[in-house]
Amino acid sequence: MSSITKETVCYVADLARLYLTDEEIEQMTESLNKILEFEEQLNSVNTDNVEPMAHAVPLNNVMREDVVEESMPIREAMLNAPDEVEGFFRVPRIIEKD
Amino acid sequence: MDILKKSVLELRELLDKGEISSREIVQAYIDRIEKTEPKLNSFVTLTFEEALKDADRADEMIRNKTHTTLTGIPIALKDNISTYHVKTTCSSKMLENYRPPFDATVVKLIKQAGMPILGKTNMDEFAMGSSTETSYFGPTKNPWNLEYVPGGSSGGSAASVAAKQAPLALGTDTGGSIRQPAAFTGIVGIKPTYGLVSRYGVVPFASSLDQVGPFARTVAESAALLSLIAQYDKYDSTSLNNPRPDYLRSLEKDVKGLRVGVPKEFFIDGLDAEVEQAVRKAVKALEDQGAEIVDIELPHSDKALATYYIVATAECSSNLARFDGVRFGHRSENTKDSVTMFKHTRAEGFGPEVKRRIMLGTYALSAGYYDAYYLKALKVRRLIKEDFDKAFTKVDVIITPTTPSTAFKFGEKVQDPIAMYLSDVFTTTANLAGIPALSMPAGLSSNNLPIGVQIIAPSLAEEVMLSTAYSIEKALGSIGLPELEV
Numbered sequence: 001m002s003s004i005t006k007e008t009v010c011y012v013a014d015l016a017r018l019y020l021t022d023e024e025i026e027q028m029t030e031s032l033n034k035i036l037e038f039e040e041q042l043n044s045v046n047t048d049n050v051e052p053m054a055h056a057v058p059l060n061n062v063m064r065e066d067v068v069e070e071s072m073p074i075r076e077a078m079l080n081a082p083d084e085v086e087g088f089f090r091v092p093r094i095i096e097k098d
Numbered sequence: 099m100d101i102l103k104k105s106v107l108e109l110r111e112l113l114d115k116g117e118i119s120s121r122e123i124v125q126a127y128i129d130r131i132e133k134t135e136p137k138l139n140s141f142v143t144l145t146f147e148e149a150l151k152d153a154d155r156a157d158e159m160i161r162n163k164t165h166t167t168l169t170g171i172p173i174a175l176k177d178n179i180s181t182y183h184v185k186t187t188c189s190s191k192m193l194e195n196y197r198p199p200f201d202a203t204v205v206k207l208i209k210q211a212g213m214p215i216l217g218k219t220n221m222d223e224f225a226m227g228s229s230t231e232t233s234y235f236g237p238t239k240n241p242w243n244l245e246y247v248p249g250g251s252s253g254g255s256a257a258s259v260a261a262k263q264a265p266l267a268l269g270t271d272t273g274g275s276i277r278q279p280a281a282f283t284g285i286v287g288i289k290p291t292y293g294l295v296s297r298y299g300v301v302p303f304a305s306s307l308d309q310v311g312p313f314a315r316t317v318a319e320s321a322a323l324l325s326l327i328a329q330y331d332k333y334d335s336t337s338l339n340n341p342r343p344d345y346l347r348s349l350e351k352d353v354k355g356l357r358v359g360v361p362k363e364f365f366i367d368g369l370d371a372e373v374e375q376a377v378r379k380a381v382k383a384l385e386d387q388g389a390e391i392v393d394i395e396l397p398h399s400d401k402a403l404a405t406y407y408i409v410a411t412a413e414c415s416s417n418l419a420r421f422d423g424v425r426f427g428h429r430s431e432n433t434k435d436s437v438t439m440f441k442h443t444r445a446e447g448f449g450p451e452v453k454r455r456i457m458l459g460t461y462a463l464s465a466g467y468y469d470a471y472y473l474k475a476l477k478v479r480r481l482i483k484e485d486f487d488k489a490f491t492k493v494d495v496i497i498t499p500t501t502p503s504t505a506f507k508f509g510e511k512v513q514d515p516i517a518m519y520l521s522d523v524f525t526t527t528a529n530l531a532g533i534p535a536l537s538m539p540a541g542l543s544s545n546n547l548p549i550g551v552q553i554i555a556p557s558l559a560e561e562v563m564l565s566t567a568y569s570i571e572k573a574l575g576s577i578g579l580p581e582l583e584v
Contacts, residue, residue: 004461012457012464016415016456016457017437017441018441018448024453028453031454035515038407038516045401050480051477052473054306056532072200079199080199080426082423082428091439092434094435
């Protein structure tokens with residue numbers, strides 16, 4: 001495990017789709033380094049031949065019959081839309097015009 | 099008659115005899131909230147009008163004899179539990195005006211039972227914090243001493259029950275968010291076995307760790323609420339489909355011969371002497387009633403916090419990806435293109451602690467670091483669970499302190515994430531292992547703050563956890579409720 005640089009913080013912020021100010025990048029680098037230092041202790045645990053455990057209870061697929069059930073009305077689904085046009089969520093243009 | 103001092107079970111009797119109405123109970127709690135709320139800030143949203151209507155419906159159910167144990171008893175809900183058309187903010191700017199188009203399954207159960215909902219309680223933003231100081235709406239105060247935090251993240255729910263603003267409340271617990279505030283405010287809080295209570299409609303933080311659970315003043319009252327919410331739910335794919343007992347009936351079970359484990363790893367250097375003393379007293383109370391006390395080892399528990407902060411933040415970074423300003427929640431004015439809109443929406447909508455955890459989780463899952471952090475943490479998680487499996491071959495329940503110290507003051511830890519995280523040092527193990535744990539009051543410190551003791555049980559062994567707690571409660575007596583001057 002290594003310490004995290006400002007460049008890495010910017011890269012991770014981009015992955016997380018999070019805009020950070022220069023000041024936030026400074027603070028984030030400092031606090032993430034402190035936390036990662038704290039995380040170093042996991043290195044001292046011998047985990048050879050230990051299977052990772054993502055969930056504490058065994059999970060199985062839950063199946064059901066493929067039958068039509070009542071679904072959420074469109075007006076309910078659109079209730080919180082920041083920008084709505086005729087039952088659609090409007091977002092900034094993704095594909096540029098020719 | 100002082101309605102606020104009556105237990106839920108006493109109110110049930112009075113309701114059934116027709117000596118009181120649900121409307122009178124709800125009105126008494128509304129009056130109390132109006133008086134105390136300016137000092138405490140336990141709630142984000144109050145729903146008095148609807149609560150009174152629900153009370154009238156409950157009174158009708160009682161008249162028609164279609165009522166159940168909690169019909170007519172009011173409740174407060176943490177603000178990350180979806181309520182149909184009633185704001186569910188997670189104490190975040192991101193969801194400041196969000197009104198869910200559906201009820202969480204636990205809310206459906208509460209409405210079906212005829213429990214009036216008084217309001218939605220304050221919390222750390224998206225349940226990330228241990229003091230309510232990360233709430234966008236300002237912190238909740240501890241009713242025992244207004245200079246101290248109530249704990250978190252479910253601090254509003256805990257404070258509301260301790261301050262008699264509500265007889266019962268629901269919270270969520272991902273790493274201690276029910277038990278730590280219960281300890282800090284001197285009440286009972288339960289994190290059930292993972293999968294016992296539906297998570298459907300609960301805004302997720304870390305999906306493999308989150309559980310909904312009750313807050314109450316006493317063990318019996320918490321058992322009554324657990325019985326109501328512990329139902330199989332087809333809308334939660336991790337819901338366990340096994341029979342649920344009536345937890346109220348399991349309380350009286352004798353602790354004679356019960357094997358009680360005391361793990362040496364929880365009695366560490368940083369443990370407050372008064373907290374240790376209180377826990378030892380609770381253990382002694384069980385021994386006096388014929389329980390057998392066994393020294394046990396949970397050798398990996400000192401690595402639980404470091405494991406937790408990788409697992410929880412990794413899951414949170416994935417769960418919180420949904421907040422992009424497209425379908426609900428805050429949207430930035432900066433909409434030059436989609437990616438800019440996402441980045442600024444999230445920058446404006448999330449507070450510093452949420453951003454920090456998203457960053458840590460994204461880093462731990464990113465190419466090149468996945469094995470070193472996330473995969474490593476999942477392996478240690480298994481070792482932590484195996485420690486418990488081994489311990490529970492020797493003992494029936496485990497007793498520990500809930501927190502290393504009593505409540506801390508506002509501002510004391512907010513600048514230092516590690517210091518804040520350390521207040522969860524004893525609670526994260528149960529979430530990682532998926533097993534039930536409860537915090538109950540075990541005494542008061544010399545500066546008049548509550549001390550919590552934690553009882554941990556094997557998977558689905560809520561009954562023995564509750565009967566053990568009930569025995570301790572009977573032996574130690576009540577610490578009472580805070581004298582809040584209004």
